[in-house]
Amino acid sequence: MTSLASAKKQVIDHAREHVWPHQLPWNVQAEQEGLKIFASGKNTTLVDIDGREYLDGISGLWVVNAGHGREEIANAMAEQAKKLAYVSSVNFTNEPAAHLAHKLAEIAPGDLSRSYFVSGGSEAVETAMKIAKQVQAMRGFSRRYKVIARRGSYHGMTHGAMSLTASREEKWFGPFMYGVSSVPAPNRYRNDFGLEGEAGDIMAAKYVEQEIINQGPETVACVIGEPISSAAGIHVPSPIYWKMLREICDRHGVILIADEVINGFGRTGTMFCMEQMGVTPDIMTIAKGLTSGYVPMGAAVVSPKIFAEFENQPEVSMGHLLTFGGHAVAAAAALANLQIFEDENLVARSAEMGVYLREQLEQLRSHPSVGDVRGVGLLQGIEVVKNKETKEALKKTDTFCTLLGKKVLEKGLVTRTWNIVHFAPPLVVTKDEIDRMVAIVDEALTETEAELPHEIEG
Ligand SMILES: Cc1ncc(COP(=O)(O)O)c(C=O)c1O
Numbered sequence: 001m002t003s004l005a006s007a008k009k010q011v012i013d014h015a016r017e018h019v020w021p022h023q024l025p026w027n028v029q030a031e032q033e034g035l036k037i038f039a040s041g042k043n044t045t046l047v048d049i050d051g052r053e054y055l056d057g058i059s060g061l062w063v064v065n066a067g068h069g070r071e072e073i074a075n076a077m078a079e080q081a082k083k084l085a086y087v088s089s090v091n092f093t094n095e096p097a098a099h100l101a102h103k104l105a106e107i108a109p110g111d112l113s114r115s116y117f118v119s120g121g122s123e124a125v126e127t128a129m130k131i132a133k134q135v136q137a138m139r140g141f142s143r144r145y146k147v148i149a150r151r152g153s154y155h156g157m158t159h160g161a162m163s164l165t166a167s168r169e170e171k172w173f174g175p176f177m178y179g180v181s182s183v184p185a186p187n188r189y190r191n192d193f194g195l196e197g198e199a200g201d202i203m204a205a206k207y208v209e210q211e212i213i214n215q216g217p218e219t220v221a222c223v224i225g226e227p228i229s230s231a232a233g234i235h236v237p238s239p240i241y242w243k244m245l246r247e248i249c250d251r252h253g254v255i256l257i258a259d260e261v262i263n264g265f266g267r268t269g270t271m272f273c274m275e276q277m278g279v280t281p282d283i284m285t286i287a288k289g290l291t292s293g294y295v296p297m298g299a300a301v302v303s304p305k306i307f308a309e310f311e312n313q314p315e316v317s318m319g320h321l322l323t324f325g326g327h328a329v330a331a332a333a334a335l336a337n338l339q340i341f342e343d344e345n346l347v348a349r350s351a352e353m354g355v356y357l358r359e360q361l362e363q364l365r366s367h368p369s370v371g372d373v374r375g376v377g378l379l380q381g382i383e384v385v386k387n388k389e390t391k392e393a394l395k396k397t398d399t400f401c402t403l404l405g406k407k408v409l410e411k412g413l414v415t416r417t418w419n420i421v422h423f424a425p426p427l428v429v430t431k432d433e434i435d436r437m438v439a440i441v442d443e444a445l446t447e448t449e450a451e452l453p454h455e456i457e458g
Contacts, residue, residue, distance in 0.1 A: 008049055008050075011049060012035075012037065012049075015037055016030070016034075016035060019035070021035060036048055036409075037049045040068075040069070041064075041068025042067075042068055043067040043068060043426065043429075044056055044067060044068070044425050044426050044428065044429045044430070046068065046414060052412075053412065054412050054414045055413050055414065055425070055433055055436060055437050055440075056414050056425060056426065057414055057415035057422065057423055057425055057437050058414065058416055058422050058423075058424050058425070059289075059293075059424055059425060060293050061288070062230065062267065062288055062379075062424050063288040063292065063293035064292050064426050065265050065288075065289040065292050065337075065341075065346065065426060066292040066337050066341065066346065066428065067292070067428040068426070070336075072336050072339070072340060073291070073292065073294045073333050073337055073340070074294065075336075076332045076333060077294060077329050077332055077333045079332070080096060080329050080331075081329050085327075085328055085329050086327060086328060086329075087328065088323075089117065089322070089324070089325040089326045089327075090321060093326055094326065094328040094331065096328050096331035096334075097117060097326040097327075097328065097331040099331070099335055100115070100117075100331040100335055100338075101114070101115040101117075103335065103338055104286075104299065104301055105301075107271050107272075107338070108301050109272050109279075109284070110280025111280060111304055111305075112280060112284055112301045112302065112303055113301075113302075113303070113304060114301065114302050114304070114306075114307045115300070115301045115302075116131070116299060116301075116302070116318070116325070117297065117298070117325040117327075117330075117331070118297075118298045118299060118300070118324075118325050119296045119297060119298060119322060119324045119325070119330075120156075120287050120297070121155075121156050121161075121259075121261035121285065121287035121288060121298050122155070122156025122157055122158040122161040123158070123287075123322060124259075124286060124299060124300050125155045125158075125164065125224070125261075125285050126158055126160045126161055127285075127300040127320060127322075128222075128257045128259075128283045128285050128300040129160060129161075129164075129224070129257070130160075130319070130320050131302060131306065131318065132222035132255040132257060132282075132283065133145055133221045133222075134318060134319060135306055136221045136222075136255065138309040138312075138313055138316065139309060141218065141253070143219055144219060144220055144221045144254075145219065145221055146181070146215050146219050146220045146221060147163075147164060147177075147180050147220075147221060147223075147224060148180075148181055148182075148208060148211055148212065148215070148220060148222070148223045148254075149180060149182050149183075149223075149224050149225070150182060150183055150184070150185035150225050150229065150232065151166055151182045151185055151232070152185050152229060152231060152232030152233065153165065153166055153185065153224075153226060153229050153231055153232050153259075154167065154226075154229070154230070154231030155224065155226075155259055155261075156261075159173065162176065163177035164177075164180055165231075166231065167231070181215065183204070183207050183211050184204050184207055185204060185225070185229060186200065186201045186235050186237035186238075186241050187200065187204075187232070187233065187235045188200060188201075188235055188236075188374075189371070189372045189374070189383065189391065190391055190393075192204070198238045198240060201237045201238045201240060201241040202238075202240060202244065204237075204241060205241045205244035205245055205248065208244075208245055208248055209248040209251075212248065212252050212254060213252075217252040217253065220252065220254050221254070221255060222255040222257050222282075222283075223245060223249055223254055223255075223256055223257065224259060225258065225259065226259045226260070226261075226262065226263060227258055227259075227260065227263050227268070227272075227273035227276075227277055228263055228268060228273055228375075228376065228379060230379065230422070230424075233374075233381075233383065233420060234374050234375045234379060234380065234381045234420065235374065236374060236375065237277075239276065239277045239278050242258075242274070242277035242278070242279040243277070243279055246279045246280075255282045255283065255306070256281045256282050257281060257283045257284070257285065258273075258274050258279075258281035258284050258285070259284075260272050260273060260284050260285060261285055261286060261288055264286045264289055264290070265286070265289030265290060265292075265341070266289065266341065266346050266347040266349075266350040266377070266378075266427050267289060267350065267378060267424065267427075268350075268354075268376050268378075268379050269347070269350050269351030269377030270347060270351070271347050272284065276376075280303065281303075282302065282303050282305065282306050283300055283302050283303070283306060284300070284301045285299070285300055285301075286298060286299050286301065287299075289337075290334050291330060291333040291334045291337050292333075292337045292340075294333045295329060295330045295333045296330065297327065297330035297331070297334055346427040346428070347427075349427055350377045350427045351377055353427070353429055353431070353434065354375075354376060354378050354379075354380065356431055356434060357378065357380055357423055357434050357438075358373070358375070358380060361380055361382060361423065361438060363438070363442075364382055364438070364441065364445065367442075367446070367449065368456055369385065369388075369400065369445060369448070369449055369456045370383070370384060370388075370445065371383045371384065371385030375423070378424055378425060379424050380422075380423040380424070381420040381421060381422045381423060382423075382441070383420050384400065384401065384404065384419055384420075384421065384445075385456075386400075386455065386456060386457055387456075387457040392457075393419060394419040394455075396418030396419055398419075398455065399455060400456065401417060401418055401419055403448050403452060404417050404421070404444055404445065405417035405418075407443075407444035411440040411444060412436075413436075413437055413440045413441065415437075421441055423437060423438075
């Protein structure tokens, strides 16, 4: 065995024997080629340990917005690590964290202007929820502890965040956090109320108010939702939906949290999706694209009205602390990342490439299995269905979806192919790369439909 081959074998052995990939079933990991190991990346391209190139159709996991292999970010991190990597976030901060908080106040919607830094999206959600509860209590409403979330949403996998997440697994982890209720989300494809277009969005917003009233407004702390939920199926609501949620929350003294963990940092064609909704939430959660994944970081960014409670009661601090909050190297990475956004106009580029991507995706509607094409900016997807007429849904575990996913990967595209095939490439993606991604999925759909005709009735 050459030294290269033995080094490769060693990586594979180490990975198979000791790495616990977060969701890969053991029957796949144990297979010879079951666990793919990546070695490098540049812009939209990933390279595995065999030297094979793949297009990254989902930016890692809606994360690497500035693209892979950005030396500017790597250099900023190295410089900061040499100067000062870490100081405690209990009572101190550091230079890059200060500049980053200022930058976020500049770019965040409306008056959102104070950042509580954390290490990722779940922590950002936990933090936002705890801020909402504590602020309600500090306002004199200690019984306001309930949280209203939306069906189908994803807010993370730590216990509190998972309590708000649709795919929470009661059988392993229940009982979940007390006081969470889930309401219908905007959905123009299969509307919960049998309504079409904006009327369905409006009814979903009215339902939130009804839920607050049913629960008793004096018991509700906050409402949380992703401006556009990827997990719930990338349904784009009318801005009216969010305007109504804003008014409803204000009417009942409820704090509004917008989870921009995926939507933020240009993904939907504006820096934050709530800009398109024309609404400023009380708290916004961010992570993923904040550093484009060069190092983990997230934040809960709050309005002056929320922080005012801590100014009015200056002896009280948040009952919360995360050792790595505001990590200096992470903050330096985020600043370098946001500099790239500015230098390369990445937000406008996302909007422009999103239009192009959508034009190409529309052509996939001719497939008997493609029920819908939707999204905005570089947050798009196609939904594959059992029956186009009835819109009968496929499950991610159905053979059609697993075979389609296998083919897409074999043909050189990394993305999530459950019942929705996601198209969320880095914002630096080129038209040629978009064409190749769409061609791969087109081909994979044709083959899967031919091999499994009984799975599809459309
Ligand atoms: C909307 C949203 N919120 C929160 C999270 C949790 O983020 P993390 O996995 O960084 O903890 C995710 C992760 O995908 C997400 O999509």
